[in-house]
Amino acid sequence: MASSQAAEEIADSLFTNYAGVAINVVVIYEHLTTSSMEVDVIWSRKLTSFTTILFLVNRYNTVVNSLISLVLLILPANGVVCYTGAINTISILISFIVWATFSAFRVYSINGRNMLLPVMVFILGLVPFGTNLYLTAMQILTTSAVEGICMMEWNLSETADDIVAVTTRASLILSDILILYITLSKTYSLYGSRGSSQVKSSLVKLLVRDGAFYFVSLLILHCVQMTLWIKNEFQTFSLFTTP
Structure with missing residues (x-):
């Protein structure tokens, strides 16, 4: 019973790690594929809009979180x-x-x-x-x-x-x-x-x-x-x- 419970916990942990890797990779991929659009729409203009700053905070906060999480899952x-x-x-x-x-x-x-x-x-x-x-x-x-x-x-x-x-x-x-x-x-x-x-x-x-x-x-x-x-x-x- 104990061994089967341990095996189940290990399987759950592995699934969580695999899911975490997949999600973080998708987030990073989306950031890379839209970076040129970001330069054209955001960085080519003055950052005076609060909504623009809010967008950038959300975007880079998410990608930094994904990068760190991905590295930590591997190490x-x-x-x-x-x-x-x-x-x-x-x-x-x-x-x-x-x-x-x-x-x-x-x-x-x-x-x-x-x-x-x-x-x-x-x-x-x-x-x-x-x-x-x-x-x-x-x-x-x-x-x-x-x-x-x-x-x-x-x-x-x-x-x-x-x-x-x-x-x-x-x-x-x-x-x-x-x-x-x-x-x-x-x-x-x-x-x-x-x-x-x-x-x-x-x-x-x-x-x-x-x-x-x-x-x-x-x-x-x-x-x-x-x-x-x-x-x-x-x-x-x-x-x-x-x-």
């Missing part, structure tokens, strides 16, 4: 590797702030610059930052290498872990639903307007097509992850919903 575990990996989780906290800010700005720009809904979206988007902040701090303080494996000497209780996971995903699901509702309701009224210009029509189509697809995809991923977590199945799925 044998030791004290430096384990501690660097723990420090690298700070980039995920940065991503939560960036995503919450981006979502709030999106709602603000298409909702007549009314502040109530953007603030609601921002607060909901920051819940994962709050729930992960303490976990990240404890991971940094208690991670060490034990017999070639990175181990954390502190863990949440099972009940607390479930509460954190459900709270985090529930807030993101509510945020996604709110953003989808605002995007579709506001852009539909513009799209139905007979007096709109071709440029406005194209912009509305872009918001509906790309924006709705993006947030519907996130909504589905968050719902699936919370369901799997509650059923205690395929916990590695979280790799596909965070950077």
Whole structure:
């Protein structure tokens, strides 16, 4: 029984590592293949727009996280590797702030610059930052290498872990639903307007097509992850919903 459980844990660990490598490689590949477009669209102009700076922070925070994670997955575990990996989780906290800010700005720009809904979206988007902040701090303080494996000497209780996971995903699901509702309701009224210009029509189509697809995809991923977590199945799925 013990040997079969150990074999299962090793198999889960290997799958997690393989999935991590695959995801990080895709992120790095996407960054390399779009770098020329980035130069043309971003770096050929003055960096005066807050949204442009936000985009760059998100882009380079993600790629740096992927590069470090990929290197750490390849290197044998030791004290430096384990501690660097723990420090690298700070980039995920940065991503939560960036995503919450981006979502709030999106709602603000298409909702007549009314502040109530953007603030609601921002607060909901920051819940994962709050729930992960303490976990990240404890991971940094208690991670060490034990017999070639990175181990954390502190863990949440099972009940607390479930509460954190459900709270985090529930807030993101509510945020996604709110953003989808605002995007579709506001852009539909513009799209139905007979007096709109071709440029406005194209912009509305872009918001509906790309924006709705993006947030519907996130909504589905968050719902699936919370369901799997509650059923205690395929916990590695979280790799596909965070950077």
